[in-house]
Amino acid sequence: MSERRQLINLAYRLLGSLAEAEDAVQETYTRWYAMSRQRQDAIESPGAWLTTVTSRICLNLLGSARVRRETYVGEWLPEPLPEPTDSGTAADPADRITLDESVNLAFLVVLESMTPAERVAFILHDVFRYSFAEVAEIVGRTPAACRQLASSARRRIRAAQPSAAPATRQSSIIRDFKQAWEAKNINALIGLLDPDAVAIGDGGGLATTFLDPIEGGEQIAHAWIEIARRRPGNMTFLERTVNGRPGVVAEQDGVIVTVFAFEVAGERIKRIWVVRNPEKLRHWTTG
Numbered sequence: 001m002s003e004r005r006q007l008i009n010l011a012y013r014l015l016g017s018l019a020e021a022e023d024a025v026q027e028t029y030t031r032w033y034a035m036s037r038q039r040q041d042a043i044e045s046p047g048a049w050l051t052t053v054t055s056r057i058c059l060n061l062l063g064s065a066r067v068r069r070e071t072y073v074g075e076w077l078p079e080p081l082p083e084p085t086d087s088g089t090a091a092d093p094a095d096r097i098t099l100d101e102s103v104n105l106a107f108l109v110v111l112e113s114m115t116p117a118e119r120v121a122f123i124l125h126d127v128f129r130y131s132f133a134e135v136a137e138i139v140g141r142t143p144a145a146c147r148q149l150a151s152s153a154r155r156r157i158r159a160a161q162p163s164a165a166p167a168t169r170q171s172s173i174i175r176d177f178k179q180a181w182e183a184k185n186i187n188a189l190i191g192l193l194d195p196d197a198v199a200i201g202d203g204g205g206l207a208t209t210f211l212d213p214i215e216g217g218e219q220i221a222h223a224w225i226e227i228a229r230r231r232p233g234n235m236t237f238l239e240r241t242v243n244g245r246p247g248v249v250a251e252q253d254g255v256i257v258t259v260f261a262f263e264v265a266g267e268r269i270k271r272i273w274v275v276r277n278p279e280k281l282r283h284w285t286t287g
Contacts, residue, residue, distance in 0.1 A: 003046070003047045003050050003051075004025065004029075004096070005096045006047075006051070007025045007028065007050060007051065007054045008021055008022070008025055008093055008096045008097065009096065009097055009098055010051065010054060010055065010058075010123070010124075010128060011024045011025055011054055011058055012081075012097055012103070013102055013103060013108075013111075013123050013127060014055070014058040014059075014062065014119060014120060014123055015058055015061060015062065015065070016078035016079065016108045016111065016112060017078065017079045017280075018079050018081065018093055018094060018097070018283060019079065019279070019280075019282075020061060020065075021058075021093070022093050024054055024057045024058050024061060025054060027057055028050055028053045028054045028057060029050075031053055032046075032049075032050065032053075048134075051138075052137065052138050055120055055124065055138045055139075056138060058120065059116050059117070059120050059138075059139065062116035062119065062120070063116050066116075072204065072205075073203070073204055073205030073211075074201065074202060074203055074204070074205070074209065074211040074212075075200050075201065075202050075211075075213065076112075076202060076204075077105070077109070077200065077202035077273050077275055077280075078105060078108035078109065078112070079275075079280040080105065080242050080243055080247075080259045080261055080273075080275050080280065080281075080284075081094050081097055081099070081103065081242070081243050081283065082094060082240065082241070082242070082283060082284050082285070083099070083240070083241045084097075084099070092283060093283075094283035099241075099243060099244035100244060101244075102123070102127045103243050103244060104243045104244055104245050104261075105242065105243050105245070105261040105263070105273050106160075106161055106263040106271065107157070107161070108243070109271075109273070110156055110157055110160045110161060111123075111153075113156060113160070114152075114153050114156060115149075117139055117141070117149050118149045118150075118152055118153040118156075119153065120135075120138070120139055121135050121139055121146045121149035121150045121153065122149065122150045122153035122154065122157075124138065125146070125150045126150060126153075126154065131143075132144075132146045132147050132150075135150075167245075167246070169264070169267075170245065170246045170262070170264045171239075171246040173192060173264050173267065173268075173269065174239065174246040174247065174248065174262055174264070174269075175239060175246075176188070176192055177189065177192045177248075177262075177269060178237055178239060178248050180192065181224050181225075181227075181228055181237070182228065182237060184225055184228050184229070186221050186222065186225050189220075189221035189224060189225070190217055190218055190221045192268060192269055193217030193218075193220055193221060193268060193269050194217055194265065194266075194268040194269060194270045195216065195217045195218075196215075196216065196217070196270075197215075197216065197217045197220055197268070197269055197270055197271065197272070198213050198214070198215050198220075198270075198271055198272075199213065199214040199220045199223065199271075199272040199273075199274065200213045200214075200271070200272070200273050200274065201274040201276065202273070202274065202275050202276065202277050202280070203276045203277055204276075204277030204279065204280070206276075206277055206278055206279065207257070207258075207276035207277060207278060208276070209274060209276045210223070210274075217268075220272065231250075232252060234252055234253055235250055235251065235252045235257075236250070236251050236252075237249070237250055237251075238250075238251055240259075242259055242260070242261040243261065245261065245262065246262065247259065247260055247261045247262060248260040248262075249284065256281055256284040256285070257276065257278075257281070258274060258275065258276050258281075259274075259275045259281060259284065260272060260273070260274055260275075261273040261275070
């Protein structure tokens, strides 16, 4: 059971969904406990066995997820994670996720563009430091093929991710954006947004949001002013950490109904991801 934290961390990075990660890890343990004690004792490294089974389950899920997402209403975004709570109990699986560069929303969105095999090979080798021989055993390909998969994934990451601004500068820019938004200052918003910025919303058909990406800093600024105008009186915007990066949440009647994640390049906001699907916000609290 001590392996559970590592498995949740691995599965979340592979799937981009904490709910699906929990299911994959649960299925792994179901298979472990379905074996006789004799078979369990014969396994030299239970941790390696659990990792292999979880990875293979995730590989299969990634293939079927592509089919499911074709019928998803609007854009599909990874499930955002809040900062771990200070309870120390880690009763919530979200508290088991180690927040580093491999879980920021920008990174997870790029992972979505990879093939399932690319994603698994890259995460296992580059993030969790498994050798290509070990990755090959899990993925069912040769070590040389896994090396190529990881290399291809690395190129995608480099091409898609601009140099990130320092964390303190990101916080300052997001704070300025929130203040300009609340003040309905469109010129300030335009100044904070990259001219080629893109905003993507995910309501999953369960919450109202824009279905198609909004392209262009000015267009996004106008859309955000409209959001501010329509904001209910009982809704407040709060600065929160989203997947380890500065972000904003909308809270209504004590419930977080929207999570805004940002990618900041240079001195401007390049991407905004808006998650409103309530099924992806169940780990968020007002604490």
